[in-house]
Structure formats: C-alpha cells, structure tokens
Amino acid sequence: MPALRLAYRNVVGKGLRTWLNVAVLSLAYVLIIWHQGIFIGMLRHGSQAMIDYEVGGGQYWHRNYDPLDILSYDDAHGRIPAELSELISKGKATPILIRQAAIYPEARLHSVLLKGIDLSQTVLKIPSHHLKNDKEALPVLIGKRMAKRIAMKIDDYITIRWRDAKGTFDALEGKIVAIMDTPATAVDKGQLWVPLEALQKMVQLENEATLIVVGRDVVSIQDLPEWKFKEPDFLMRDIIEMVRGKRVGAAILYAVLLFLAMLAIFDTQVLAIFNRRKEIGTLMALGMSRGSVILLFTLEGAMNGILAMAVGAIYGIPLLVFTAQRGITLPEVTEEFGFAIPPKLFPFYSVGLIVGTVFIVSLTVTIVSFLPTRRILKMKPTDALRGKMS
Amino acid sequence: MILVKTRNLLKCYPMGLRKLTALKDINLEFQRGEFCGLIGPSGSGKTTLLNIIGSLDVPSQGSVTVLDKKIEELSHVEAARLRRNHIGFIFQTYNLLLLYTAYENVEFPLLLIEMPEAKRKKKVMDALDWLGIADKADSRPAQLSGGESQRVAVARAIVKLPQLVLADEPTANLDAENSFNILEMMVKLNREINTTFIFATHDEKVIRYLRRKIHLVDGQVVKDEIVNQERGNPCRH
Numbered sequence: 001m002p003a004l005r006l007a008y009r010n011v012v013g014k015g016l017r018t019w020l021n022v023a024v025l026s027l028a029y030v031l032i033i034w035h036q037g038i039f040i041g042m043l044r045h046g047s048q049a050m051i052d053y054e055v056g057g058g059q060y061w062h063r064n065y066d067p068l069d070i071l072s073y074d075d076a077h078g079r080i081p082a083e084l085s086e087l088i089s090k091g092k093a094t095p096i097l098i099r100q101a102a103i104y105p106e107a108r109l110h111s112v113l114l115k116g117i118d119l120s121q122t123v124l125k126i127p128s129h130h131l132k133n134d135k136e137a138l139p140v141l142i143g144k145r146m147a148k149r150i151a152m153k154i155d156d157y158i159t160i161r162w163r164d165a166k167g168t169f170d171a172l173e174g175k176i177v178a179i180m181d182t183p184a185t186a187v188d189k190g191q192l193w194v195p196l197e198a199l200q201k202m203v204q205l206e207n208e209a210t211l212i213v214v215g216r217d218v219v220s221i222q223d224l225p226e227w228k229f230k231e232p233d234f235l236m237r238d239i240i241e242m243v244r245g246k247r248v249g250a251a252i253l254y255a256v257l258l259f260l261a262m263l264a265i266f267d268t269q270v271l272a273i274f275n276r277r278k279e280i281g282t283l284m285a286l287g288m289s290r291g292s293v294i295l296l297f298t299l300e301g302a303m304n305g306i307l308a309m310a311v312g313a314i315y316g317i318p319l320l321v322f323t324a325q326r327g328i329t330l331p332e333v334t335e336e337f338g339f340a341i342p343p344k345l346f347p348f349y350s351v352g353l354i355v356g357t358v359f360i361v362s363l364t365v366t367i368v369s370f371l372p373t374r375r376i377l378k379m380k381p382t383d384a385l386r387g388k389m390s
Numbered sequence: 391m392i393l394v395k396t397r398n399l400l401k402c403y404p405m406g407l408r409k410l411t412a413l414k415d416i417n418l419e420f421q422r423g424e425f426c427g428l429i430g431p432s433g434s435g436k437t438t439l440l441n442i443i444g445s446l447d448v449p450s451q452g453s454v455t456v457l458d459k460k461i462e463e464l465s466h467v468e469a470a471r472l473r474r475n476h477i478g479f480i481f482q483t484y485n486l487l488l489l490y491t492a493y494e495n496v497e498f499p500l501l502l503i504e505m506p507e508a509k510r511k512k513k514v515m516d517a518l519d520w521l522g523i524a525d526k527a528d529s530r531p532a533q534l535s536g537g538e539s540q541r542v543a544v545a546r547a548i549v550k551l552p553q554l555v556l557a558d559e560p561t562a563n564l565d566a567e568n569s570f571n572i573l574e575m576m577v578k579l580n581r582e583i584n585t586t587f588i589f590a591t592h593d594e595k596v597i598r599y600l601r602r603k604i605h606l607v608d609g610q611v612v613k614d615e616i617v618n619q620e621r622g623n624p625c626r627h
Contacts, residue, residue: 002501002502002504005501006498006501009489009490009494010489013489013490014489278485279485279487279488281485282481282485282487283487284446284470284473285444285446285473285479285481285485286473286474286479286498286499286502286546287470287471287473287474287475287477287499287502287503288470288474288502289466289467289470289471290466290470291466291467292470380447381441381446381447382441382446382447385446385481385485
C-alpha cells in the first residue's frame with residue numbers, strides 16, 4: 001500500500017519533529033496506564049484486605065445486627081445455628097461476638113467494640129492465635145492504629161468495662177498480647193479482639209455470636225431463620241463506591257492527558273497542512289487523489305501514535321514493572337483514608353487496561369489526525385501548488 | 391494522433407463581484423510527439439491552460455479532451471488517475487518532496503502506480519543515469535544545486551514514460567548552462583520516446599528549442615506557429 005509506505009517515509013523523514021510528538025504521546029500512554037494501574041491496585045488491595053481480614057466469603061448476620069446502628073449491638077446475638085456449627089468445626093467458618101465496652105487508657109474514657117473471635121480460626125487473617133497465652137489477664141489483640149490512638153504497646157494493661165446480657169456492668173484488666181499490622185481499618189480502629197469463649201462468658205452469651213464469617217471456599221450458602229447471609233459484594237459496597245468516587249478524579253486526569261496528546265497531534269496536523277500546502281499540490285499533480293492525500297496525512301498522524309506506543313513501551317514497561325513489583329510508598333496521611341490502604345501501594349496493570357488504553361489513545365490519535373485533513377478536501381490543486389489555501 | 395484538443399475553452403475566475411477572464415475561445419490541438427510551448431507575458435493565461443490540460447483545473451466553458459478523456463467531465467479521482475498514469479509535470483520551483491532523497495522523489499510516481507520493486511528500482515536508476523545524476527541518488531533536495539534539482543524533477547516527470555509532459559517555466563530558476571543541459575535532455579527524450587512536451591514559458595532559451603509556438607495575450611491565442619526543424623526558421627501555421 002503506497003500510502004502506508006509514503007507515510008512511514010514522511011514520519012521518519014521529519015526527524016526531531018516526529019520524536020517530539022512521539023515523546024509527548026508516549027508520556028500520555030505511560031501516565032494513563034500508570035495512573036489507572038494505581039487505582040486498580042488500590043481497589044484490588046482494598047478489596048483483598050477486606051476479604052482477608054473482615055469479609056471472608058461472606059457473613060451471616062444475626063437478624064438484629066445493623067453495623068451502622070450501635071444501639072442494635074446489645075440485641076444482635078443468637079445461638080450459633082447447627083447448620084453452621086459443622087462448618088465452624090471444619091474450620092470453614094468462624095463466629096464473632098460483638099459487644100460495646102469502654103476502656104480507660106491514660107485515665108480517659110474510650111468507647112470501643114469488644115470482638116470475640118475463635119483462637120484457632122483461619123478464615124480471617126486476624127492473628128487470633130496470639131490470644132491464647134495469658135491467664136493473669138484477658139488477652140487483648142489490637143491493631144496498630146488503635147495502639148497509636150490509645151498509646152498502648154504489647155504487655156500493657158488496660159481496664160475494660162462492659163455490660164453483660166442482663167445489663168449488669170462488670171470490669172477487668174486486659175493485657176495487650178499482640179498488635180496487628182493490618183491494612184483493614186475496619187478491624188482496627190476502636191476495636192479490642194479477645195478470645196470468643198472468654199467474651200461469651202463475660203457477657204453471659206455462651207455459644208452465641210453476632211455474626212459468622214464463612215470461608216471463601218464455601219459454596220452452598222442459604223439464609224437461615226435467624227441469620228441472613230450477606231454477600232461479599234454487599235459487604236464491600238462502601239469501598240467499591242469510594243474507589244469509584246476516586247476514579248472520577250482519575251478519569252479527569254485521564255481526559256486531561258488524552259486531551260494533551262490530542263492537542264499535540266491536532267496542532268501538528270494543522271501546522272503540517274498549512275506548511276505543506278505546496279507539497280499537497282505537488283502530490284495531487286503527481287497523481288494522488290484528495291482522498292489519498294487525506295489518507296496519507298491521517299496515516300502519518302496514526303503512525304505517531306504507533307511510534308509513541310513503541311517508545312512508551314521502551315521506558316514504560318520497565319517503569320510499570322518496577323512500580324508493580326516494588327510498590328509505591330505512601331505517606332502516613334493515607335492511614336486516614338477510611339479504607340484499607342497499605343504502606344506500599346502496588347499498582348496493577350491488567351491486560352484489559354493496557355490494551356484498552358492503547359486502543360483508545362490510538363483511535364483518538366487517528367481521529368484527531370484525520371479531522372484537520374478534511375481541509376484538503378476543499379483545496380484546489382492549482383492553489384495548493386502556489387502555496388495558497390483554497 | 392491527437393493527444394490534446396481544446397474547443398471554445400473559456401476560463402473565468404471570480405474577482406470580487408466581477409469575473410476575471412483568464413482564457414477565452416481557445417481552440418487548439420496537440421499531436422503526439424510535439425515539442426511545443428505556450429508563450430506569452432505574465433498573466434497571459436499560459437499556466438492556466440497548462441493546468442487545465444493537466445487536469446489540475448477545469449474549464450468554465452468549452453471542452454478539453456486529453457487522451458480521449460473530457461477534462462470537464464472527470465471526477466477528482468478520475469483526474470488524479472489520468473495524471474498518475476499519463477501526465478508528467480515539471481515546475482519552475484522544482485517542487486521536489488523535501489523529506490525524500492533524489493531517488494525517492496523519482497520513485498514516487500512509480501509507487502503511485504504500484505510498480506513492482508525490482509522494476510521500479512531499475513526504472514529510477516535508468517532515469518537518474520539518463521539525466522546524469524545517478525551519483526546524487528541519496529541526496530536530499532536541500533543538498534542539490536538548482537540544475538540538479540530540476541534534473542531530478544525532470545527524471546520524476548519522465549520516469550513512468552508518460553504520454554504528455556507539462557513543463558511550467560522549467561528553466562526560469564536556472565542559469566544558461568543548466569537551462570541548456572535540461573532542454574537538450576528534453577529534446578532527446580522527445581525524440582527517443584516520442585513524449586509530447588508542452589511548455590509554458592517566456593524564456594528565450596526555451597523558446598529557441600520549441601518546434602511549435604503558441605502565443606497567448608490576455609487569455610487568447612494570437613499566433614500559433616510551427617518552426618522548421620532547423621532552429622530559428624519559423625513559419626506560419
């Protein structure tokens with residue numbers, strides 16, 4: 001196809017001008033993929049952390065349990081149903097009992113949630129095995145954010161006060177036996193993890209739970225009379241919505257980068273048509289139709305996009321691989337984001353993201369290359385030969 | 391064999407509210423193998439007539455037939471095909487493609503007709519050889535002198551062996567020696583491959599070589615004369 005060959009010659013022949021365009025375009029490719037990869041990585045990491053530490057393969061909620069209504073917690077408990085006991089004994093589900101409590105670190109009152117968890121569970125990544133080994137005080141596991149907030153460290157003692165099932169206040173000393181480093185703030189802030197059996201005894205709710213987390217490998221799930229099953233998607237809807245909200249910002253940056261790339265190409269094409277009027281006239285005189293000249297100019301623009309892809313791959317692939325493997329260290333302020341963000345964020349570049357971005361940018365570049373060339377349709381060869389615009 | 395025929399050709403351009411008549415009542419015929427020129431001062435309509443014959447422009451009225459094709463009836467694509475396959479152009483300012491080497495410039499018309507590479511290469515080198523610029527094949531136009539550039543332009547015009555070559559002031563930017571060389575080559579081409587040459591010129595150097603001189607004044611043919619083979623012996627047509 002002569003147009004392709006001629007376009008290639010023109011693109012290569014333009015030398016530095018081509019490379020400047022290609023540099024801007026390749027930057028757009030790499031930045032768009034990199035930036036989108038960060039958000040996908042954030043969503044993946046946040047979702048995975050929630051699944052690992054909180055959601056598992058879904059949760060059975062006691063019918064009175066409403067995580068947004070703290071007053072519901074007193075009544076949100078029930079006997080662990082026989083249907084789930086078997087799963088629990090096989091290690092495929094774990095019950096959690098949730099009760100309100102107060103602690104007094106440094107003589108200040110803090111409202112907390114006491115969460116009882118089975119010591120030997122492996123459904124969640126919460127290191128509950130640490131809760132085994134202390135008889136002199138109630139072993140307590142807290143997250144690092146909670147530890148920072150109440151200024152506690154391992155082996156510190158803390159007074160815990162709660163009300164049992166009958167409304168009677170009671171209190172005892174707890175001992176911090178472990179501090180977990182978890183990206184999931186939902187299992188960290190304002191929470192004390194204690195042995196399930198101990199908590200059941202403390203609040204006189206033996207063999208009862210507020211919710212039961214099932215493992216990810218459990219497939220046959222159905223609602224029970226007192227217990228409603230909540231799917232992982234429902235449990236993670238907040239983080240999905242939050243990341244979706246943040247992706248709006250990412251989409252704006254995407255659009256800005258794409259616009260810059262388009263501007264570079266559009267500007268080049270408009271200038272090229274203006275500067276190359278005489279050449280266009282010569283091409284027509286030599287036998288190219290207007291359509292062929294338009295195709296030639298459009299292909300030149302599109303080739304910039306293809307070259308940019310190649311150049312972007314040369315420096316972009318090592319950069320993307322490096323950040324995907326080493327991660328990006330985040331500042332401490334991101335701890336306050338409200339959902340699981342690790343100290344290092346690992347961007348994730350899916351094939352769909354890369355192919356989709358390359359396709360969208362290439363298509364945009366081709367369209368933007370074509371738009372200014374429509375002026376050629378109005379050009380008279382005789383005017384073009386004299387360097388005039390018709 | 392008649393290659394080009396014009397009948398009652400009129401060409402007008404809008405000039406504000408008025409119309410400027412560039413060509414009026416042109417009735418000419420050009421035979422195959424002619425070496426002729428449109429002669430006249432600036433603004434006499436030489437280039438306009440050349441452009442219409444070359445299917446770069448269309449008549450306002452009348453008819454122009456080139457190689458049995460009526461120019462006024464051709465679509466843009468058909469006109470481009472006619473130029474691509476049968477017409478070569480030579481311009482005053484060479485109009486070489488600046489990003490291409492001399493070789494690539496000459497190769498360009500052959501690429502457009504999709505000639506196979508081996509044949510194309512031979513034809514290009516033959517044309518460059520023939521014009522004595524084979525050693526400049528890899529040079530870009532910026533590295534060529536005026537004479538060399540015009541030789542490349544001539545090579546580009548004749549490489550596909552067109553039936554008709556239209557040359558618009560081909561020697562206007564050349565010195566006497568280069569003009570002589572270029573014109574000698576054109577005469578040789580005309581004799582050896584019987585290519586029809588039509589010039590638009592007011593350059594005396596060119597006029598002396600013409601075997602037919604068509605004088606244009608204010609868009610009208612005022613004299614059409616055939617010159618004997620022996621130069622400088624014009625006779626009335």
